[in-house]
Amino acid sequence: MTTLHIVDDDEAIRDALGWLFQSRNVPVAGWPSAEAFLEAWRPEMAGCLLLDIRMEGMSGLELFDRLLSRGCRMPVIFLTGHGDVPIAVNALKKGARDFVEKPFNDNELVDRVIDALAFDAEQREREAGQAGLAARLATLTQRERQVMELVVAGRLNKVIADELGISMRTVEVHRSHVFEKMRVKTAVELTRLLTGAA
């Protein structure tokens, strides 16, 4: 479930943006202050952040810094008012995804947010995939791992059997186990999976 988190101390802005994003079917959660969001944040929280720079209490930039230090990788879009552009550019260099100057072209903002949400979903999926691969690799035995490396290197079963000093039959059994455990059907698929992980 991916959500747009709007952090802005102006209730009208939160409400108006909520109205706007709902018209484009983007789920929205509003936070009245940086502190409130920081409190609620969890690493598994998915989606995108729309941060106002100038706020009562903690500023948007400070919240961004805190989140970065806690390992948050959600894309962040800054909303800037008059005269905040240099600050926003600086934030971009630190890894913010985008900034939008007020007053904004609303549908363009929505498009950017949707992009960011998609990016986040993709990023999470990729991370989730990588986490599965590592788990699957962990189930392999020593011998299976050796066989797998040689398969990925493009060796034939016979060559593998020679190199490892085992029978063709044994290689085939290991090979089928590797494919099964790695949930792939062909050697090409396995190679792609491993190189992609690398």
Next chain:
Amino acid sequence: MPLPYRNSGSAAPPSSRSGRAVPHAMPLVAMALVVVLLGAFLWLLQRNERDEEALALIKDALWVEQNLHFQLASDEDKLERLAETLGRTEVDLRQFAAMARLVVNTNPAIERVLWLDAQGRTMLAEPPLPRDGTPGADGPPDDSLTRNDAMRIARSSGLRAYGPPYRIDATDRGFDVAFPLFRDGAFVGALVGVFSFEAMLTHHVPWWFAQRYQLEVIDVTGTVLGAKSRMVVPGSMAGPAPDPARSHVIPFDPPGHGLALVATAYPSDSNVTRTVLVAAIFALTGSALWSLWSLRRHIAGRLRAEEALREEHAFRKAMEDSLTVGMRARDLEGRITYVNPAFCRMVGLEPEALVGCGPPMPYWLPEEIDRAEAALQDVLAGRAPETGLEMRFRRANGERFDALIYEAPLIDANGRQTGWMGSVLDITERKHAEELARQQQERLQQTSRLITMGEMASTLAHELNQPLSAIASYCTGCLNRLRSGRFDTDEVAAALEKLAAQAKRAGQVVRRIHDFVRKRDPNVAPCSLAQVLEDCVGLTGADAARLGVRVELDAPADLPPVTGDRILLQQVVLNLMRNGIEAMARTPRGDRRLTVTVRQEGGSDGAGDGVLLTEIRDRGCGVAPDMAERLFSPFFTTKREGMGMGLNICRSIVEHHRGRLWFEPVAADGGPDDASAGTRFLFTLPVHAQPSGRISDQSAEAAE
């Protein structure tokens, strides 16, 4: 009287002390020599005189001794003749007594004549011995013995014999002279003459001798037997005692027996006179020495004073040479009598060119001669300002400088005023620094205004962005729903209401800003536009002077008043004038001229009272055509430090006063090919309407 400034050092070389001491000692030495020689001369004189006196004393003493001898001899002759008479015949006693009396009476030195027989008994005494006593009762006990001695000697020698001195009565001493009497060869007695020393001296020493010497007869033991001294005039004081140092002793022989004559000289009268003379001479010498000494002291004091004066002069000179303040003394007619080096450096002229110079001074500015002359007259009349007078002067090389002058009366030693002393400070740097500080202050104010403005604009933008963003979001959200066709009318209506609320919020922000900017209502009242313009010319004076711009105001005296806020109108005129002045930065210096003209227009054609048309014309770079369109748009500026508010606000103010503000380029006076010869800004203001004036006055009061 101050000494004229001289460049060359004129201090005399200090004379050496030893060199001065020699001529100083000369009169003293001469004086001492005179005293010594005089003393020597007097001493010599004294010695000569003493020698002479001693010689005279001896001569006189010898003479008197001889005289006494002669007298004694003469007396003895008489006694001898008497003795012969006794020896020759039987003597008639009475006759003899008469003869003896005659001898005694005619020879005062002979006190008594005695005729003794061979046994020494007194046969006859003339004058007769007193009857009441034995012979010798009134003499010493050995009276007859001494007499007998003399008689014996006379008898044995057959010659006269002298007896030793003895006391013959209470006051007198004398001696005996015995003549032996032989009758027919047999000793029959002796004739004795008793001589009195006193009588001898009294009668045989002349008065002049007694006047000069004291003559005494002394015996072996030094006892005075008789004396003759100066006659003392009764009633006068006793004369000086004889000088024992000047005496001469001659043995008195006969009568012998160790008797001696002592002549002692009296101090002579001439001695006293001479002592007085010498004393007078010494007194004179002393007084000469004293006067010499006091003269020397006087000279030394004078030398010290001269030295002190020289040092003082050197000190003063060093002081005035080291001064950076220019000093200038003038006499009562205003002619320069003295200048110090600092003043010469200041005006770049030699002292010779300045001293004696009368007004107009060479350092006066040609265009300010009248002012300088007036200032000089003020000073001469004693009306110089105590806080100093600021003037602009000219150096010899044409450079100009600002001077601050303080004047003080110049009083001479007698307390009379002889002129005026002025100290001149070059304050060009100071003035420059003041001007710089003023500009900096102005720039600072401008910057601070700019910062305030920037902050305000930033806040304004933020405050407005919030509702505007919300409005845009509501709006887009509504549109998205409307387009998609999937919407709930109530929902959209609620969103639109929220949108309207945000629009109202934006409006409130704008109103708040407006309230903040317009802190007070204009103070509308009839006011003189000419006065406003004059004030503005005064206020821009410093800026204009800095850029060398001449500002000319042409305002008729009989202008009617306008209705308006004096301060706001001043802001308009000041702004336009500053723009004009700054526009002429690249105009040749001689052409920098800002003309402010005001005229009444209209009013005669029945359209109210007409308007006042003010024209502010510069000779600057003009307004480029592409700028002309945007000149009045907000936040447009041609200046680096400008905010682009000025002209826009000016126009707002003028329009608020029901007037109009515009500008026109001015074609070059000489050639039409010149793009522009400056710009003129014009604005109109309606003349204050008399009947409604009371109402607007009231409203103005109400506003206050």
